[in-house]
Amino acid sequence: EDQVTQSPEALRLQEGESSSLNCSYTVSGLRGLFWYRQDPGKGPEFLFTLYSAGEEKEKERLKATLTKKESFLHITAPKPEDSATYLCAVQAYRDSNYQLIWGAGTKLIIKP
């Protein structure tokens, strides 16, 4: 069964303390993996797309990587404004169509 699992559920860091969020997946025929950020009361905001193992994308303090079984979102020297829920989604082939399968998210809290 297609599944996306994110860990940890929640992560509290001090400002400047680097860490990584994990997104592991079991899908057949991976076509793409997406990372989003969601602030309270807002819709998810697109961050990155990764298409193949070994691919990496960077944006400011964020770096996303992809292997055949999981993706990591590395956060370097985070600031309080990086606090949000980070969502991972995998595009999988299901019911004769491509659908996004979503993880439950990691709630990141950066303390000043």
Added chain:
Amino acid sequence: KAGVTQTPRYLIKTRGQQVTLSCSPISGHRSVSWYQQTPGQGLQFLFEYFSETQRNKGNFPGRFSGRQFSNSRSEMNVSTLELGDSALYLCASSPGQGARQPQHFGDGTRLSIL
């Protein structure tokens, strides 16, 4: 460039009523997808519309329906509302259907059922 616009932002209804939510996609985007987001279930896919046709459907009862207009705007309708329908309903648009481009989300409609 304007983002995805959803109206209304908040809605309160009672059990048994029906509701219609609206979504205007990013200009030039032809695919619109709808999601239900709850604390317990996370993001659940409802359906996707492209060129006024439903192309993809999630595992929701027939009380949930939608449509898309020729200008790509979309509406979602929920009939015979139940308490469990309380959720944030999100609309997302992308340039093409089932494509590998990322979806861009609106800020959602918060639906509360009393």
